[in-house]
Amino acid sequence: MTEELRVPKRKVPVEVGLSGGGTRRVAVFLAEYASHHTGAERLGDLLNGEGEFIPALDEEAKAMTFVNRAGVAFARVSRAVEAGGDGELTIPTEHTVEVALVDGRTLRGLVSYVLPPERSRLVDYLNDGPPFFPLLEADAVVLVNRRLVSRVVALRDP
Incomplete structure (x- = not known):
């Protein structure tokens, strides 16, 4: 039973x-x-x-x-595990970033999100997003704990 x-x-x-x-x-x-x-x-x-x-x-x-x-x-x-299937039809805002953690490690990848136009800056997402935000790498998704980030640098795309 x-x-x-x-x-x-x-x-x-x-x-x-x-x-x-x-x-x-x-x-x-x-x-x-x-x-x-x-x-x-x-x-x-x-x-x-x-x-x-x-x-x-x-x-x-x-x-x-x-x-x-x-x-x-x-x-x-793996990206396959974290793949979204929400059917989002809005074009996301994307930024290539370097994330420095408080312990000195760095991560690099793409942050992608959908927010209303008046609140669509990267700082808005970082302040109001989920506790763990996704950072897209080539073959993986890294979920980063916002509370353990010391800084985020917006990089220019090559």
Whole structure:
């Protein structure tokens, strides 16, 4: 009977950058259906969700671990996992940026968002966006913890 009540989940590999430095390879478990949008649950849904701790399987230790989301500087996942299917028909605002974290690490990628024209500056997005914002790399999406960013530099596109 309890099998009928289980929510189907899929195991997704994630590289987690911890706030004090260092990274861990873990696997998180995402639902087949998201509660706030159509399609499957994304890593961004999990990171921007509720609760302080996220259950994960530590790949190296081969043990369940509980990661405090406040201590996650960034989480890198395949673009396929984080692909949006919201059917957005508006042209997004995009900026190539370099993100400096408080621990000295830097990330580089594309920030893409849709906001009303009167609030569409990069600073508006950084101030009002989700706690973890997506940074698009060539093959991955890095979800960056806004609270652990020391600065963002808007770069000129080549």
